[in-house]
Amino acid sequence: MTSVHPPPISGRELADPPTDGISNLRYSNHSDHLLVSSWDKTVRLYDASANVLRGEFKHGGAVLDCCFHDDSSGFSASADNNVRRLVFNYGKEDILGRHDAPVRCIEYSYAAVGTKLSSVGILEVLVGRSALLLEQYPQPERVYSLSLVGNRLVVATAGRHVNVYDLRNMSQPEQRRESSLKYQTRCVRCYPNGTGYALSSVEGRVAMEFFDLSEASQAKKYAFKCHRKSEAGRDIVYPVNAIAFHPVYGTFATGGCDGFVNVWDGNNKKRLYQYSKYPTSVAALSFSRDGRLLAVASSYTFEEGDKPHEPDAIFVRSVNEIEVKPKPKVYPNTPA
Template structure:
């Protein structure tokens, strides 16, 4: 009888997790530090390898996103309409600027040296974080969007903005006067997450209806013929297809494969080029709210946090798991070609 290989353990659980829903988590590009934003109004800085809470910063309302600037500072955005700069050494923060509605997304561009924020006030704003604090001295520009901003992603000088109404705008940060491309999501339902491919050729987009679309920037017929969408994070029960939102996408920095996290509590790893699922981790206690690979791809941070898709209910405690990533889980398998006839 063949032995059954059990799925890998969920990973090490970080101590001192947030007390309410986790909105996002991000690994630093320079270390194993992890920044976590939460609906409990906090942003927490962890040393993920040592399992130590290094700092905590507070907003005036739920924090909806966070990102690193470098290993000494970061940024956060929240439902109190503010964008904040976090200084890790002093454990202090200051308000960089504001939107007219909750700020859903924050991304720092190393290529442009700017912070980009997207809000439910239907605008995108670019900031120069090197200036003195105060809105007027740091705001570079404000760019109207067709709807509320739901997700942002950067690769090089390219910025992808996904909004309500299934709109997708693609910008070049060197010329923000208008989008390079105005697109509509190829998925029929509300966008949940967008993430650019590490090689800069396109982006993956997920929806509330258990699907992911693989898109390409090049508008040539040959490139557009390569785009596709696939079903994931769903199951059949009593003859019915139960479909779960895909909340998170994270690309592996070395292999270009990617992980998805859904409201079914599962994390799947995919080889987008070969259209295959490489791995599925054992089920987490509740919905997967966010995912992030470390800079070298050795670690994967998983936010297991109930996302209220089914309404309020007694929920599992919010938890952050950090798992060591085995190469077999994320490395594409080589294609096997049949032997040519003699």
């Protein structure tokens, strides 16, 4: 009889990982395919369930972001100043746009059909099958993170600026905001229900924000501490690199330079779960389309400078409902 060993608590490690820092990873909206960008100048396509590397694209510079178009193609943003379309089945790529600086972020909008977004400090919108440059939208500082929900685009930049756009009218931001967090923004992600966004910083905090500017809605916003620990009487604080919302329950996971992944119930302001520590910083997170799987990029992000560190790795863990489902509120004198 052959003994079967369960996967480690951190999840199953994918074969053939990138050989340098992982900049982002994303699950497809149509399958368990996983797209991964890296500083080793590659974009890799995995079948995460089968643990198989399906394809690899090599660029002329570090790849700083990637996203899917559909299950047959995707897009990449590179430090070689190019935006590319990647055709998975044929292993081919097209250069859609050449820029004057590295391209930091890229998003594809499913709401505004045919629209793709990339940023270099100037927001550039590319549309149509040929993805010709339509317009440029100067930003106040370097763009650090983008997020889309419906027709809303949130752009987080250096200087703690946050611009909110309506893709149907990009002439100017719908809202110009300043982060409520005191330190540099690391990641922004929109709520799946389209009512707002979560913003993380290098100082171990996350802010929960709402688009509706009414007094009642703004009274609901808050910020909380996370990814920090006390040692010898002092607080050690870690950057929060990644935020990923669960597609079914609307709860969310955060990943930090402390190597931990925490799952939060934003509505009830509670932590639901903490996974076992990963070998090094958690650089990126992504839930699969049905929320059954969570991909975790364990990749040192050089927050402590150039030093020996664990090899880059991608872990895929099965998600149990108890880890991500909000717990019902229990009121006094009410049975649990």
